[in-house]
Amino acid sequence: MTHVIRAATEADLQHLYDMAKSTGGGFTNLPPDRKALTAKLERAATAFAREGDDISDDMFVFMLEDTATGDVRGTCQVFSAVGLKYPFYSYRIGSLTQHSEELGRTFRADILNLSTDMEGCSEVGGLFLHPGERSGGLGMLLARSRYLFIRNHRARFADKTFAELRGVIDEAGGSPFWDGVAGRFFGMNFQDADEFNAKHGNQFIADLMPKHPVYIAMLTEQARAVIGVPHPTGRAAMRMLENEGFAWEKYVDIFDGGPTLSARTDQIRSIKEAADASVVAVDEGVDEHSGAERRLVSVGRMAEFRVAYGWVDQRDEGVAIDPVCAQALGVEPGMTVSHVARW
Template sequence: MLVIRPITAEDLPALLQCADASGHGFTSLPVNEEILAARIQHSEASFAKTVTTPGPEGYLMVAEDTETGEIAGTTAIEAAVGLESPFYTYHLSTVVHSSRRLNVHNVVKILTFGNDYTGVSELCTLFLRPEWRAGLNGRLLSKCRFLMMAQHPERFDKTVIAEMRGVSDEAGNSPFWDWLKDHFFSIDFTLADYLTGIGKKGFIADLMPKLPIYVNLLSPEAQAVIGEVHDNTRPALRLLEQEGFSCRGYVDIFDAGPTVECELRNIESVRHSQLCHVVIGEPQQAKEAVISNTSFSDFRAVVGPASLIDDQAVISPAMAAALQVEQGDAIRLIIQ
């Protein structure tokens, strides 16, 4: 059984393994021990902090096999992005150039550089090691965050976003970045992505074109990947779309992958999650559910069978132990 829990300093070697396996374009998992160790420390402090409004907290969690102790993956939430370092995006919009005298009417797309998402909450760092990508493990990593947000809404912004990894090849080449590199940056995508992942974003403000970019001036290859996702990211995108997330024209400034958003109150798993009281036993006519306890500093979440009877949920002793709950304790769940 996998259980989601807050990361600790002892998980650093496993987090490094996840970072190494995540590949190019996974900005929030740089292969840098010092940066990842600092992120773990920040997460530990964030989980221990008393919060009434969202700030620069970051909540990083891991999925642990309860039998072996092996770390299968990671998932995270940033409470409010862009407060301590800029959160840049491009916004894809439409402008019209027309001349009544010449009877010319052209509709063109432009990309505008900005910081429109400053202060919103971000779902990030969802990575599941390949050998664990089966069953409901991916859903657990994704949906556990919504149970946390439903139970502790004061810690998060009313708007929630997720950046989807854009198109790049196995060598880390991004068609969109290749065009930017040739005209403005003169550094490889993998280096730009790494520098952003370790917080060194100054080069973006220094070199990024400040005026809107006309999409039809980009290479055909760059135009084709705007708003498209990496093949490995498609399952995560489908899960978020089922939750009500959609892209409103914002894309990543490096690989042009889409940023999707949803109001916290409108996220399906937030809206339909239920608070129940634990009954420890063997569930009958059970349904699969993602379940969390109601603690924050000791947050736990699992996926497995549960039987609902009014406001009670019957779960197995093993699930109760993984959730660190006892008979009569409150839990929050969403039926799959």
């Protein structure tokens, strides 16, 4: 069985909608709303078709497809630069230290500061994989395909890239962080605010969110406990990000308090370690028994971009790949591919 990452098309609306209904809430980039998802696909089509090789307000949507059945089993997204149209808000955790000579004590207070520091950065997000497919490296294929796309279209992306991880959601679908912080100012529960943000953007945050720092010690114990903590289903994604060189620099999501991890784009491991090569052969003998290496292989630009796992054999003037990978990607000898080790 072979899976391939490909650009999303308008025909993927039902696939996206079905996945959106399965997320369990708190998944801003994949709202269970046909109108919002249609707008995403239209925006992605515009981005894939844009000819300029510069940074713009682009969003790219990709699908994970089983080549044997045609079933779509996952999705992911890449944003060229956030905050170009509307402000992009995060909370940054800072601290204030004060000393009292009379008491002979020093006090340190942790503070949430509303921030737009991530504006202009690229974002990787919107990753969802059907629960039944969370084995065999498909999550890694989805996640790392985004970095190969960035690498092969580098001029369209910023020098810093970040990822927001979904925060802790309780059994009722609520957010302890939202209830303890923003919910006090907005007059709506987390589900309503998250749905509104997914459909209309977060400009309402700018309109209503208090600009003053929030002292963490004044929050409820439940809210404090989840600051910077990923949703249990996001722990594997966090480990993958950390393996790529992403780090948490005290930024959290303004809705659910989930951690925001970031990295210098050119230092992302998959981008640094990938290489280009000419395909000199498509060879049935290239497999685990021939000394070949299992790698991520990509080909094509923009809407023709595709990624799959394949066996790759390094040869004098290029690489040989196995026929299954070649067929999935539409690769023939003489074409150039990008490839990076599977780890």
